[in-house]
Structures are given as structure tokens and as C-alpha cells.
Amino acid sequence: MPELPEVDALVGFLRTRAVGERVERADLAELSLLKTYDPPLTALVGRTVDDVSRVGKALILTLGDLELVCRLARAGWLAWHDRVPATAVRMGRGPLGLRVSFTSGAGFDLREAGTTKNASVALVHDRHEVPAVAQAGPDAGSIDAETFAAALGGTRARIKNALVDQRLLAGIGNAYSDEILHVARLSPFAPAHGVDPDHVLEAMRGVLGTAREALEGLPPAQIKAAKKRGLRVHGRAGEPCPVCGTTIAEVSYADTSLQYCPTCQTGGRRLSDRRMDRLLR
Ligand SMILES: [Zn+2]
Structure with a gap:
């Protein structure tokens, strides 16, 4: 399960690689992964990644006035592609949950191993709409x-x-x-x-x-x-x-x-x- 140091490392990596990238497609492969429906995932298309941050163990991509809040849970992970595979994303097959492709050809997958699906993604206008973010206590990395x-x-x-x-x-x-x-x-x-x-x-x-x-x-x-x-x-x-x-x-x-x-x-x-x-x- 990714915890604070791993999510920090993901944030650092995505800040150098994903910020400035424009979304070409967002394909859901596991229906249960996405916890919100309005705005739809297609609202990401054409938007640019402005920032990547973290609240607790949640990874957050900011794209204009939208935030993609990713909670990886125990078996979830992010895979980066310098070039997104050309094969089409299929529903409900294997660990792939969500694929975001950028216009540059790069992109990333959210994956979750195993049959128990606990990872979650929410597309919201404000991260605090996600209960786990709103209820998060003081950060272990900076608590006094x-x-x-x-x-x-x-x-x-x-x-x-x-x-x-x-x-x-x-x-x-x-x-x-x-x-x-x-x-x-x-x-x-x-x-x-x-x-x-x-x-x-x-x-x-x-x-x-x-x-x-x-x-x-x-x-x-x-x-x-x-x-x-x-x-x-x-x-x-x-x-x-x-x-x-x-x-x-x-x-x-x-x-x-x-x-x-x-x-x-x-x-x-x-x-x-x-x-x-x-x-x-
Ligand atoms: Zn000992």
C-alpha cells in the first residue's frame, strides 16, 4: 500500500513529467474505480495538468478547476508510460483501472492487483468533496x-x-x-x-x-x-x-x-x- 513516502515520490515524479501535459483521453477500465459521475471523466479531455499534490495517502492532479483525486488503497499503483500502449482499453480485464493519455503520447495507468477492488478515483471541483480528504487528520510528514x-x-x-x-x-x-x-x-x-x-x-x-x-x-x-x-x-x-x-x-x-x-x-x-x-x- 503506498504510504506517505511513496505518494510523495509519485508526486515528485509526476510534477516533473505530467505537469504541463494536455489530456487527450481518459479511459476507464474498471467501473467501480470511479466514485463520481458529474463532471464525467471526459471533462478531463483538453485540460492541462497544472499541479500534482497529496493529502495523506491520496494523490491529486489539478487540471484547471477540476481535481482528480486518486486513492490507491492496498493494491493500487500508478504506472507511467513515456508512450501509452496502442492497444485499446478494455473494461473489467485485469489490473488496469484507468488510463489517462496525453497529447504528447505519454500517459499513466492506475492499476489495482487482485480481485478486491478498494482503490478509488474521484473527479471533483474541490478535493474536499472527497470524504477521505475532508476528514484527513494532520499530515504525518509535517505534524508538530x-x-x-x-x-x-x-x-x-x-x-x-x-x-x-x-x-x-x-x-x-x-x-x-x-x-x-x-x-x-x-x-x-x-x-x-x-x-x-x-x-x-x-x-x-x-x-x-x-x-x-x-x-x-x-x-x-x-x-x-x-x-x-x-x-x-x-x-x-x-x-x-x-x-x-x-x-x-x-x-x-x-x-x-x-x-x-x-x-x-x-x-x-x-x-x-x-x-x-x-x-x-
Ligand atoms: Zn530486535
Whole structure:
């Protein structure tokens, strides 16, 4: 799932490549991807990309008085074409969701792997018409210490859940929350209001800063692999912790999982498997 550093890298890439490009076609290949119908996608034709920006994990292209708000969700991705393939876009076949072609011959696809379609695109006059944008909390990349402390102090959630709650803090998902908690040496199950917010903020700034630096300037096709290389615990169950050598453990849920180091984060205790809990209940 693209999180703040990946979406920042996409924004940076598209600012250099897509800004100034004029739309020739916008073809929808997956009906459920587009969440709005007025204005229609054809309203993009003839418009020029004026700016590319981000709110939380949402990628936003501004074309005159219209904004194309793209939420990539867990399996969504953007693919850039220096030359858009000549083959026609077909409905409902494979990962292609939307193709935008520019008059220069370049363009991009929004794709989503798998059968569960959670990515979304909205074409609106104002980004705040998209609920996820309107409700986004302060940005994880620029939040100040006081606001961060208030966010963590004002929730009953566990720290892992608080960090990924986009209304509390925008930009962090499953991967970087695991990384932040590993750096901060905190259990993912610790209550958010009980942790030292300055300590977590320092870890978050470090993790996001390192990731942004590693991904900056990369083309979209290289960003995901570069992200994976930089992760120390997330997605690395069974591998040794790079800090202490303990085998990285995992908590599995029905449709997701988190990874942590028992020595660095939970005083040697293994957290129970939530998926098993549910089955045993
Ligand atoms: Zn460790």
C-alpha cells in the first residue's frame, strides 16, 4: 500500500513529467474505480495538468478547476508510460483501472492487483468533496509535537491502530507503523495515550525521513521495490531483527498482519495471533 513516502515520490515524479501535459483521453477500465459521475471523466479531455499534490495517502492532479483525486488503497499503483500502449482499453480485464493519455503520447495507468477492488478515483471541483480528504487528520510528514501529543492522548486506541487512523494522523499505513514502533521499541498493542508522544514522533520523523530520501527521484516502477528494501521488520516475519538478531514475529488478522521484534518491542513476549483468537472464540 503506498504510504506517505511513496505518494510523495509519485508526486515528485509526476510534477516533473505530467505537469504541463494536455489530456487527450481518459479511459476507464474498471467501473467501480470511479466514485463520481458529474463532471464525467471526459471533462478531463483538453485540460492541462497544472499541479500534482497529496493529502495523506491520496494523490491529486489539478487540471484547471477540476481535481482528480486518486486513492490507491492496498493494491493500487500508478504506472507511467513515456508512450501509452496502442492497444485499446478494455473494461473489467485485469489490473488496469484507468488510463489517462496525453497529447504528447505519454500517459499513466492506475492499476489495482487482485480481485478486491478498494482503490478509488474521484473527479471533483474541490478535493474536499472527497470524504477521505475532508476528514484527513494532520499530515504525518509535517505534524508538530503539540498536535501529535494531542492526537495520541485523545484516543483509546492501541498505538498501532492510532498511527494508521487517517483521521487522527494522515499518511501512515501498515508498513511504516510497524517500522516506527520497532524504532521506538514499543509494543503495537500499547495504548496510544500511555506512550511518550515525543519519543514516537522522533521515531516517525526518522522513519519517514529515511524512506523519503531513499525514494526521492525514483520512477514509479522502482518505488515499491525500493520501499521493501528499506523496511526492517514489516513483511519480514521469520528473518532476524537487524538490531538484536531475534526472529521477527507476526500477528495475523483475517485480512492483514503486523510484524514486530519480541526482544526490541515486547520484552520477549509473543503477542497472540488475532486470527487464531477469533477462531477459538
Ligand atoms: Zn530486535
